[in-house]
Amino acid sequence: MSTKPRVAVFDFADCEGCELQIANLEEEILDLLEIVDIVSFREVMKEHSDEYDIAIVEGSIMRPMDEKRLKYIRSKAKILVALGACATIGGVNKIRNQWMPEEVMKDVYGNAKVKGNELFNVNKTKAVNEVVPVDYYIHGCPIDRDEFKHVITALALGKKPEIPTYPVCVECKKNENVCLFERGMYCLGPITRAGCKAICPTNGSPCEGCRGLVKKAETECVWEVLERYNLSYEDIRRRCTMYNYGRAECGAQ
C-alpha cells in the first residue's frame, strides 16, 4: 500500500448506532488507523478535513439542506459507501413516509413556530442512493462489524467487496436454527439479504428485514409460505414496514 486512503465518516438522520459499531472495534480500531487515514468522524474526533477518498455516509436523507450537503460530499469523494439501514434503504426513518410531511410536522410540533426554518423543512425520507450514486453498501441495523471490516479491508486493498445476494435463511441454516416458521412465528429471513450471520433468528427473534429485501421478495412464493403456515399476508406486509416501507422506490443494490 503506497498511500493510505483518506476516509471521512458522515451522519444524517439516524441514531448513530452504526458509527458506534465502528467505534466499538476497540483495539482493532488501531489497525484501522494503520490502513486508512480518518480525516473526519464526528462521533470520535474533533478534526475535520474536506480532502477524502472514501466517504462513509450514515443516516437517511430528510431535508433539502441534507440533500445539498450529501451532494457536496459525493462531489468530493472517489468512493461513497452507505452505512447501515438508514443510509442503504432509508431504514426505520421511512416509516414516516406513510404520511405526508405536513401531517407529520403537525403531529410532532403542533403549533410551534417552525415554519420557514430550514432545520425543520422536511421532505419524504430518502435512502442515500435516492439522492446520489452509491458505490458500496454496508447493510444492517446496526451494521455487522465483521462486514464493516471486510468492506474496509477490501477497499484498502483495492478490491471490490463481496456482499451476499442470497437470503438470511442460508446463514440461519448454517447456524442450525429451528426455523421460526416451524414455531408459528413470522420471519422475513427468506426475503432479506444475508450477511448479518442471521443474528436475529439465531437469538430467537424473527428477522425484521434490516438489510433490505432480496430480488425475489414479495412474490407469489412468499404467499405460498404464509399459506402453508396459516399466517396472513397483511401481517407480513406490516412487518415489512419496519425497514422496507415503500421499498419499490429505492432498492439498494
Added chain:
Amino acid sequence: MEKPVYIVSKKELDSFVNKLIADQTYEVVGVQAKGERFWFAPLENATDLRLDHDVTILPPKKYFLPQYESLMTFSLEKPFDVTPASNDKPRIIIGIHPYDIIALQQSDLVYLDDQKDDFYKKRRDNTLIIGSDIETVSDRSFAGSMNTHTVNDGFDLMLTHISTETYAVTIGSDKGKALFERYAKGTKATSQELKTIEKIRRELPTKYTQKLRLDKKKWSSVLVANYHHVIWEEKSSKCVECSSCTMVCPTCYCYDVREDVSLNLKDGKRIRTWDGCMLRDFTKVGSGEIFREEIKARYRHRFFRKGNYLPERYGFIACVGCGRCGIACLPDIADPCKLFNDLEKLPSEKETSCFFIKEKTEVGEKGIIHIPRSATIKKVAQCNELDTLFELELDDKKPLGHKPGQFVEVSVMGYGEAPFGISSPPSDKPVFEIMVRKIGNVTSKLVSLQPGDKVGIRGPLGNGFNMELFEGKNMLFVSGGTGMVPMRSLINYVTDPKHRKKYKDLIILYGAKRPKEIVFMNDVEVWKKVDNMQCELTVDRCEPNECWGGCIGLITTLFPKIRADKLDAKNTIAVVIGPPVMYKFVIKCLQTLGIPDQNIWVSLERRMKCGVGKCGHCQINGIYTCKEGPVFNYNQIKRLPEAFE
C-alpha cells in the same frame, strides 16, 4: 462375517458415554434436543444424549466439511509463507442414523478419489462413528423406501434400542472394538436378542408415513425423459431461492472459497464455506454472465444431480431419504419423495446416461489439492489495452508438465484464486505463460504485479488436447477473443519444427471484438509464414481512429475464405475456443464444411473454484468442466443442454 454384538443396560451405556467424555483424547459429540428439533453438538453428559431423535437439523457432515473452514493462513508481506490449517482434535460422534452413515460413505467416494481432499480425509480418519438404529421415524423421511434405514458398515459401533432398559452394541471396526472393550462391559447377545435386533430393522419400513412410489432405480431414466417438462417451471415458481434444501442435505457438498484479510492488512485466511446450486450467483463469472440463471434450471439441476448426474458417475443415488429438505423448504417444493412421486405419472425412457460422459477421464493434478505451490513472476508484458502476458517460474524448479488446453489456478494471497488457460506450449523448463484480462479482484491485482513478485499455482488441471490423436490430420483452429490464449499453446506446439511434420495443412481463424483486443499479434506474424498454413483474422468492429486493414465481421465471416477445394473435411480436426455465444454458430459452419462431429474439439469455460471436481460450480449437466474438460470432443457433449444453450 457376522459382526459381534453385545448387550448393555441403559445405565452401562450412559457410563460408557461419560467415560468417553472424561477421557480427554476425544471431543465427544452427540445428538441432543434443540428446541423442538435435534442437533449434533458437543456432549457434556450422557443424560443429554437423545437416541430417540427423529432427524437432526443439519447432518453430521458439518464435522467433516464445516460450514466455515480455514484452509490456510497467509501473510500478505511474505505471500508464500502459507500455513495449511491444522486439524481438529479426534472426535467421537454418537447417534448417527444409518441414512447419514450412507451419505458419509457417498461423500468419501467424491472427496477421497484421486484428487484427495486432505482436510476431509484427516477428519474422516480422526473420527469414530457410533451409529444408532432409528427409533423414531421422522414424518418427512422416506428412508424406508430408499433402503437407507439400516446399514451394514461404515460405523465403528452401532447402538440399537432393543428394550426399555437395554441396548445392543454392534461392533463395526477394530477401533470400535477397542473403544468398547476399554470403556464398557457387555454380555454377548443371545440368539433371541439378535433376532430382536433383526426384527426391529425389518419392521422399520412399515413405520414410514412417507413412501416413494417411483423406485429409486428409475429416477434417472424418468428424469432424462422429462428434462423439458413443465413440472420444473411449475414447482420452481414457488421457490424463494434460499438454498435451505442444499444446506441441510447430507449429500450436498458444494462449496465456495474466499479470502478474509485481517484489519491490519498483514495476514489473512483462505476460507471455505458451504455454497449451493440453488443460489443465483453460484455460476456467476467475472464478466457478469450467470450460466444457470433461471430458477427453473437451478431447481431442475438439484434433482438431476441427485437422481441422474451423480448416480451415473458414482453409482449411488445422491439422496438418502432423510427428509431434511422437505422440512426446511418453506414452500415445501424441495422434497424428493413428493417430486418423484409426481414424476412417476410421467413417461420414462431406457437411455439414462445422456447428460454425462461415460469415458474415464485423466486427472490433472493428483494428491493434495488445496495448497498452491509458489511461483515467481519472471516477465510481465502488456499485450494490448486489456491483456497482460506473464511468464511464471515454479519455485520448485520443476516443469509444469502440462498439455495444450490445460489450465492452472493462480492465487494472489488476499485477493483470491482464478483459473487461467496456459498459453505456452508444453516444455521441460519450469517456466510457462498465462495471459490475464482484467475483470475483477484477482485479475486486477495480478496485472499490477511486477517481475519478482510471487503467486500461487495449482495445476496443471483439467484435460488438455491429446496431440497424438491429431497426428496425420489437417488442423483448423477457430478462436474468438481470449480463446486464443489456450489456443496459442496448441498452435505453437503444432508449428514447432520438432512437431510440424506430424500434422498436415493448418488453418487459423481468429476473431477479436476490436483491433486493440487482438492478442499475440507477434505470434500471428510468425504463423503466417509457416508452410501450408492459412491464417485469417477478423474484428467485430473498428472505431474510425483504429488502424485495421483486415476483415470486419463476426468470426463466421472467415469461413468462406477457407480454400474449401483444398480442405479434406473428413481428415480435418477443428478446434474451437472462444466465448460461449460463439460455439453454436461456428459449429454450424464446421458442419457445413463437412467436418464430422467427432473431429470437432472445443474448450469450455465456466465458473471455477476448486478445479478438481468437488465444489460443483463448473458443472454442465452431469459433467465437471474442470475435470472432464475444459477440452471436450463435441460428439461427447453435444447432447448436454447446458453446454451450448
